[in-house]
Amino acid sequence: MIARFHNPVDTRLGYNSLVELASITENQKVALVIFPEARGLGLVDRIQDLLGERLIYIVEDVQPNPDVAQLRGTYERFWQEAGDCQTVIAVGGGSAIDTAKALIVGTQSGRFDELVALLATGRPFVPAHSKALIAVPTTAGTGSEVTPWATIWDTEGQKKYSLHLDCTWPKVAIVDPGLMLTVPAGVTVSTGLDALSHALESIWNINANPVSDTFAISAIEDILECLPLLRHDLGSKELRSRMALAALKAGLAFSNTKTALAHSISYEMTLRHGLPHGIACSFTLPLVLGLAWGRDEARDRVLKRVFGKDLDEAQAQLRNFLHSLDVKTEFADYGVTQEEAREMIEFALQGARGRNFIGAHAA
Incomplete structure (x- = not known):
């Protein structure tokens, strides 16, 4: 069997790599999608200084778990x-990048409902x-x-949509651990x-390949060692760098699986219990x-x-690791x-992501 690994993203990694924005966007008109707290952190001004007059538009009202009700107006x-x-530059966590991915996909009418x-x-x-x-991620x-x-949520309709097109691959990723130094412990x-x-899911996956496995194993080892230390030393540049790289490796792994x-x-x-994504997918x-x-x-x-x-x-190692981070691991813990x-597990096994699980077809 021939394995295939493909990732088209030009990736820049390292402290102060944000400055790369200036050369990457030369002679372009640029829009910025960024999280609401960024202006107070001085990040909007920093990007404005890098881009100058080429920055023509800013979206700052990014919401967690981008929802159709809020995205409609922003998009139009x-x-x-x-x-x-x-070009659109997305700066922030998954919600900012997901919002930007939705914005860059234009419809014939210019209406968001056509995209939905x-x-x-x-x-x-x-x-x-x-x-x-x-x-430009600001979280690891x-x-x-x-x-x-990108995931787009419809809370009112109790649905979610998965966006995945050729154009939603980022052209460039800038992973600057310096942007992660202010992220609080919970986030x-x-x-x-x-x-x-992401890393574990890429291993117990019907689409796994030796290259994705290599990225996944390295990411898991780094996260198991590094995350508890970082939680108690949030200002550590070394630990922030290691987590940024681990998250990048996990992303490369599941980019193929x-x-x-x-x-x-x-x-x-x-959707049902309002659990934050990182906890919902890890417990x-x-x-x-x-x-x-x-x-x-x-x-x-x-x-x-x-x-x-x-x-x-x-299982005990993984459970104890989660408990050490104050993450509960039983469904009953979440009501x-x-x-x-x-019923939730059976339903999940039928979903597009559930069918990627190696046990889905035997379940």
């Missing part, structure tokens, strides 16, 4: 007021217009800077656990590890490289009954 104003820009209707079909499409995207977790996917933990989930069962469960936990990792173990000999070999040969000890949890 963007295309009316900044439709002539060539296209996404609702679940089929690929070629957008009427698109912009280039530069992704999302991996969205090196993947094409640091939640986003770090999102990265851990997509996620699997833990993420499929997480969507229901976020079931010990459970899903048990469901994955023994399903595929090659996948077992990879998992045993990380956790050793004993399943009970492997989910045993019956609801069983």
